[in-house]
Amino acid sequence: MAVIPDKYKDILNTKAAAHVATIGPKGEPQSSPVWFGWDGTHLLFSQTKSRQKYRNLQRDSRIALSITDPKLLERYLEIRGHVVRIDEDPNLDFINSMAKKYLDLDKYPWHQPGDERVVIVVQPEHATYQG
Numbered sequence: 003m004a005v006i007p008d009k010y011k012d013i014l015n016t017k018a019a020a021h022v023a024t025i026g027p028k029g030e031p032q033s034s035p036v037w038f039g040w041d042g043t044h045l046l047f048s049q050t051k052s053r054q055k056y057r058n059l060q061r062d063s064r065i066a067l068s069i070t071d072p073k074l075l076e077r078y079l080e081i082r083g084h085v086v087r088i089d090e091d092p093n094l095d096f097i098n099s100m101a102k103k104y105l106d107l108d109k110y111p112w113h114q115p116g117d118e119r120v121v122i123v124v125q126p127e128h129a130t131y132q133g
Contacts, residue, residue: 014040024058037100077133087123
């Protein structure tokens with residue numbers, strides 16, 4: 003059986019942000035919204051290596067993401083899983099694709115010189131949903 007029911011996969015193709023929760027260095031939860039992609043198997047999102055979320059995931063690969071349907075706010079999908087890969091993104095291909103999805107821009111407009119971007123690849127293992 004699929005972890006994410008077909009009835010909720012449409013949420014993964016919206017422009018909604020995913021609120022990503024990781025475990026901080028002292029065991030505390032840390033959550034923030036991110037742009038995300040869905041490749042049919044994995045959730046993907048971009049991070050810079052200087053961010054706490056990146057350091058959290060290097061230490062502990064457990065992760066949860068919640069996404070609210072932008073058309074029906076009582077409908078949501080929460081996914082728990084593990085980071086299975088962290089891919090380098092030196093040419094900014096992934097973050098630029100997210101700028102296209104969310105802003106209709108060809109290039110991510112807030113890139114800073116020296117930022118090292120990676121793509122976090124998440125394997126869903128459990129889902130809860132409503133609506």
